[in-house]
Amino acid sequence: MEALGSKHYDEAYKIDKEYRAHYKDSRYFNVWKQVVDFLREIRDPSVLDVGCGTGQLGHYLSDEGFKNYVGFDFSMEAIKVAHDLSQQQFFVGDAYDSALYKKFPHNVVIISEVLEHLDYDLEVLKNVSPGTNIIFTVPRFNCKGHVRWFLEEWQVEKRYHDLIKIEKIVKITSMKKTNKPWIVAKGVMI
Secondary structure (H helix, E strand, C coil), X not given: XXXXXXXHHHHHHHHCHHHHCCHHHCCCHXXXXXXXXXXXXXXXXXXXXXXXXXXXXXXXXXXXXXXXXXXXXXXXXXXXXXXXXXCCEEEECCCCCCCHHHHCXXXXXXXXXXXXXXXXHHHXXXXXXXXXXXXXXXXXXXXXXXXXXXXXXXXXXXXXXXXXXXEEEEEECXXXXXXXXXXXXXXXXX
């Protein structure tokens, strides 16, 4: 399977109203609640959200008091919607561009709903500096656009152990509307 390009996502963000809905109405809200729980464990988090989509997670983080946040996505349409949904800082950028990871100071990288869509997920992770906290999500199911998925925690650890010291993994077994299973992980870049 091959990753889908920004044009595909631009169209999806234009058509699917779910991406413009309040974050509590998103199918990903239960996953994001775990992201917030992990974020609360990090002292003075300064967040870089890689592949932020339409900014729903950024909006949720703002409402939860996390104001030191920057998100980027390769979809121009996603960033337009993000600016409408939230006062957080968003910009268009490519996850493979290593310069973007140095542009804004941060001690946490969030990568939610991204790694499974990338042909070269390990190359993206190599852009994150050692010692940086990371919170990431991956699916436990296959669907259109997924280059990979993971059935069990050990598969996540096996794939990413050379780059991330994984501290915690939580399985989310129910998602709003879809009931699809996800894995949310927290760690530190090696």
